[in-house]
Each structure stands twice: as structure tokens, then as C-alpha cells.
Amino acid sequence: MIIRKLFKFENAHIVRGCSSEKCRSSVHGHSYKIELLFESNFLDNGQMVYDFGLMKQNMKALVESFDHAIAIWSGDNAEYVKDMKKHSARWVELPVSPSAEQFSRVIFLMIDKLLQLTTSVNGEKEVKLSSVIVHETQTGYAQCFVDDAYSKQMGTIALEDIVFSQDVKEEWADSELFEKMKRGEKFLNPLSV
Numbered sequence: 001m002i003i004r005k006l007f008k009f010e011n012a013h014i015v016r017g018c019s020s021e022k023c024r025s026s027v028h029g030h031s032y033k034i035e036l037l038f039e040s041n042f043l044d045n046g047q048m049v050y051d052f053g054l055m056k057q058n059m060k061a062l063v064e065s066f067d068h069a070i071a072i073w074s075g076d077n078a079e080y081v082k083d084m085k086k087h088s089a090r091w092v093e094l095p096v097s098p099s100a101e102q103f104s105r106v107i108f109l110m111i112d113k114l115l116q117l118t119t120s121v122n123g124e125k126e127v128k129l130s131s132v133i134v135h136e137t138q139t140g141y142a143q144c145f146v147d148d149a150y151s152k153q154m155g156t157i158a159l160e161d162i163v164f165s166q167d168v169k170e171e172w173a174d175s176e177l178f179e180k181m182k183r184g185e186k187f188l189n190p191l192s193v
């Protein structure tokens with residue numbers, strides 16, 4: 001069975017090198033809709049694959065890191081990167097250009113890592129991240145599956161190369177969340193949310 005949870009954020013970017021002239025040459029924003037799809041052949045003690053309420057803890061915090069922020073590609077023009085960081089308190093620096101495709105891969109990697117590090121306490125079993133869908137506009141979206149997330153052809157993305165600004169981190173319940181993930185520390189789901 002597959003379940004899905006929708007999150008939303010507003011984010012600005014430039015996608016260098018793409019065919020769409022407006023997209024590659026002007027900072028612009030989108031109202032993103034992010035779908036996280038999880039699958040399992042089992043149900044937990046509440047007869048659910050994975051309680052939606054649990055997804056509104058660290059998973060939501062990670063996805064909403066992008067809200068009212070600018071997504072910056074670390075390979076962009078150095079002066080542009082410096083100025084964006086200077087003039088925006090909320091930014092996320094990515095080792096890839098922030099196309100819908102790369103957004104979906106980045107979010108897949110983060111949520112997959114978090115899920116792997118999280119111990120469930122309500123009978124959840126063999127829950128896997130099935131895919132991540134990033135709706136960039138009302139008409140265009142990218143869907144990332146596990147093979148896409150870890151694809152060498154598309155370029156390996158390392159969590160170590162994703163950087164959140166201080167203002168973004170301070171909004172998390174645990175400002176060390178991402179550092180802990182990168183160190184491979186374990187997380188325990190709460191008994192009740």
C-alpha cells in the first residue's frame with residue numbers, strides 16, 4: 001500500500017542553463033507542493049502504514065526549510081551566491097541546480113536518510129520512501145524514485161554538501177537536526193503526537 005502526505009512551501013531560485021529563458025536568467029518564485037509517498041505491506045497498531053502525524057515532526061521541518069527561502073546552487077556565479085546569502089536570511093545551498101528534478105532528488109535523500117535513522121514505536125514495519133513528487137507549478141512536476149535519488153548518471157548528491165542558513169536551522173525544534181542526520185545519529189519517534 002502507498003500513502004502520501006502533502007507539504008507546501010514558497011521558494012525562489014534561478015535554474016541556470018535550462019532552455020526556458022525566464023527561468024535561467026531571473027530570480028523567480030514558485031508555490032511548491034511536495035508529496036512524500038511511503039509504502040509498506042504492513043499496518044501499525046493504528047492500522048496505518050505510518051501515521052501522518054509523525055510526518056509532521058522532523059520530516060515536515062526538513063521540507064519546510066525551503067519555505068520563504070532562496071535555493072542556491074553552489075556552482076552558481078560566486079558573486080551571486082555571496083549576494084543571495086547576504087540579502088536573504090533564509091537560504092539553502094545545494095550542490096545541484098534547483099530544478100524540480102533536483103529538488104525531488106534532494107528531498108528524497110533527506111527524507112530517506114531520516115526514515116532510516118528513525119526507530120518507530122507503534123508497530124510500523126518495513127516502511128519505505130516510495131517516491132517524492134515536487135510540483136513546481138500547477139502544470140509541471142518531477143517525481144523521484146529510489147533509483148533516481150541515488151543515480152550516478154544524474155550525479156551523486158551528498159548530504160554533506162547541503163547547507164541550511166542559520167535562520168532556517170533555528171526554526172527547527174532541534175537546530176542540530178541535520179548535523180545529527182549527517183553524523184548518523186538515531187531518532188526515536190514519540191509515543192504520541
Ligand SMILES: Nc1nc2c(c(=O)[nH]1)N=C([C@H](O)[C@H](O)COP(=O)(O)OP(=O)(O)OP(=O)(O)O)CN2
Pocket residue numbers: 015018020023028098099100101136137139140
Ligand atoms: N523539466 C523542467 N522544466 C522546467 C523547470 C524544471 O524545474 N524542470 N523549471 C522551469 C521554470 O522554473 C519555470 O518557472 C516553470 O516553467 P513552466 O512550467 O513553463 O511554468 P509556467 O507557469 O509558465 O507554465 P504554464 O503551464 O505555461 O502555466 C522551466 N522548465
